[in-house]
Amino acid sequence: MNAAVVHAFDAPPRYTTFADPVAGDGDVIVKVAAAGLHPIVRALANGTHYGSSGELSFIPGVDGAGRLEDGTRVYFGTTKPRYGTFAEKAAAAKWMCIPLPDGLDEVTAAGIANxxxxxxxxxxxxxxxxxxxxxxxxxxxxxxxxxxxxxxxxxxxxxxxxxxxxxxxxxxxxxxxxxxxxxxxxxxxxxxxxxxxxxxxxxxxxxxxxxxxxxxxxxxxxxxxxxxxxxxxxxxxxxxxxxxxxxxxxxxxxxxxxxxxxxxSGFGSASMDEILQAVREFFQVAAKTPFQASIKTIALRDVESVWNNPERDARIVFQP
Missing domain, CATH: 3.90.180.10 (Medium-chain alcohol dehydrogenases, catalytic domain)
Incomplete structure (x- = not known):
C-alpha cells in the first residue's frame, strides 16, 4: 500500500510503499479516508515525544477516520507497532473504533478529534x-x-x-x-x-x-x-x-x-477509556451543533513537501 514513512527522525516522512497491515485478534482493517497532522504526530515522528520507541522505520499518525469492510464509518486510533494512520489502510482494535454520528464527515472528525x-x-x-x-x-x-x-x-x-x-x-x-x-x-x-x-x-x-x-x-x-x-x-x-x-x-x-x-492530561495520565469516552461525547455534541475549526486537506502524496511548513491557523488533514 501507499503510505508516509519515517525513515529518520531528522527528516520528513516520505511517500512510498509499505507492507499492508495484518489484522490480529480483535483487530479490524480500516480504509483510511482522513488523518490529522497533530502536534503529537510530529513529536513522535521526530522522536521527541515521551511515547516514542526510538525504532525506525514506521508510518506516523495516531488516529484517523475511514470505513470498515462493511462500510461503517468510524473514527479510530491505532497502537500497532510501526503502523500509523498516514496510509491507505490501518489496523485498529475494535474497541478503539468509534462509529461516526450522522452529520459529522470523515475529514472534520479527523481534524477536530485530537x-x-x-x-x-x-x-x-x-x-x-x-x-x-x-x-x-x-x-x-x-x-x-x-x-x-x-x-x-x-x-x-x-x-x-x-x-x-x-x-x-x-x-x-x-x-x-x-x-x-x-x-x-x-x-x-x-x-x-x-x-x-x-x-x-x-x-x-x-x-x-x-x-x-x-x-x-x-x-x-x-x-x-x-x-x-x-x-x-x-x-x-x-x-x-x-x-x-x-x-x-x-x-x-x-x-x-x-x-x-x-x-x-494526556496519554498515560488519562486512561484510554476516558479518552475514548471524551471523543464519543465530543462527536455527539459536534454532530448536533458544529464547532468552528479551520481544517486544510492535503493529499498524502504531498506529505514530504508540507511537513516542515505547517499551517498555523488550520489543522492539516491528509487524505490517502
Whole structure:
C-alpha cells in the first residue's frame, strides 16, 4: 500500500510503499479516508515525544477516520507497532473504533478529534469540571485552544478567559465565547498583574495550559500569595501541551501558599477509556451543533513537501 514513512527522525516522512497491515485478534482493517497532522504526530515522528520507541522505520499518525469492510464509518486510533494512520489502510482494535454520528464527515472528525479531545478530557476526566466554574486557557489562539474556548462554554463555564499572543485571533475568540482575553505579549510584571487581577476579581477554577514555559510561570506567580493571613481557593492547573517550552521554574512557596493543584492530561495520565469516552461525547455534541475549526486537506502524496511548513491557523488533514 501507499503510505508516509519515517525513515529518520531528522527528516520528513516520505511517500512510498509499505507492507499492508495484518489484522490480529480483535483487530479490524480500516480504509483510511482522513488523518490529522497533530502536534503529537510530529513529536513522535521526530522522536521527541515521551511515547516514542526510538525504532525506525514506521508510518506516523495516531488516529484517523475511514470505513470498515462493511462500510461503517468510524473514527479510530491505532497502537500497532510501526503502523500509523498516514496510509491507505490501518489496523485498529475494535474497541478503539468509534462509529461516526450522522452529520459529522470523515475529514472534520479527523481534524477536530485530537485537539477537541485534549480539552474535553482535560476538563471532564482530569479537572472534574462542573458547570458554573471559570476556565483560563493558556494558548487559546491555537487550533486546540480555539476549540477549548467553545468546549468550555458548551460544558457550562461561567467565565472563559483566553490568553494568547496573536491580537487578531484573541479578538476573534470573543465571538467563540471568550468573556475576556489576555495578551501574552506583555512584559512579565504586567502579565502577572493581569492574571492576578482576573483571579482576584472573578475567580479561576481551572487552568488549561497548552504552552508551559514562561506563560505558565506567570500564571503560577499570579496564583501565589504573600503573607500568613489569607484564604486560598482551589485552582486545578491542567497541563496539556508545551509549545512554549518543555520546562518551567517553580518556587516551592508557590505550592505551599496557594490552593493550586498541578495535573497533567494526556496519554498515560488519562486512561484510554476516558479518552475514548471524551471523543464519543465530543462527536455527539459536534454532530448536533458544529464547532468552528479551520481544517486544510492535503493529499498524502504531498506529505514530504508540507511537513516542515505547517499551517498555523488550520489543522492539516491528509487524505490517502
Amino acid at each position: 485537539p477537541g479531545m485534549s480539552s474535553w478530557a482535560a476538563l471532564k476526566a482530569r479537572a472534574k469540571f462542573t458547570a458554573g466554574e471559570s476556565v483560563l486557557i493558556l494558548g487559546a489562539t491555537g487550533i486546540a485552544g480555539k476549540l477549548s474556548v467553545q468546549i468550555a462554554k458548551r460544558l457550562g463555564a461561567r467565565r472563559v478567559i483566553a490568553a494568547g499572543r496573536n491580537p487578531q485571533s484573541l479578538d476573534a475568540l470573543k465571538a467563540l465565547g471568550a468573556d475576556a482575553v489576555i495578551s501574552l505579549t506583555q512584559e512579565r510584571d504586567a502579565l502577572v498583574s493581569a492574571f492576578r487581577t482576573e483571579i482576584a476579581e472573578n475567580g479561576v477554577d481551572v487552568v488549561l495550559d497548552y504552552l508551559w514555559g514562561q506563560p505558565a510561570e506567570a500564571v503560577l506567580a499570579a496564583i501565589a500569595q504573600k503573607g500568613l493571613k489569607h484564604a486560598t481557593s482551589r485552582i486545578r492547573f491542567i497541563q496539556v501541551g508545551n509549545t512554549a517550552a518543555p520546562t518551567i521554574s517553580l518556587p516551592a512557596a508557590t505550592l505551599r501558599s496557594s490552593g493550586i493543584e498541578l495535573l497533567g
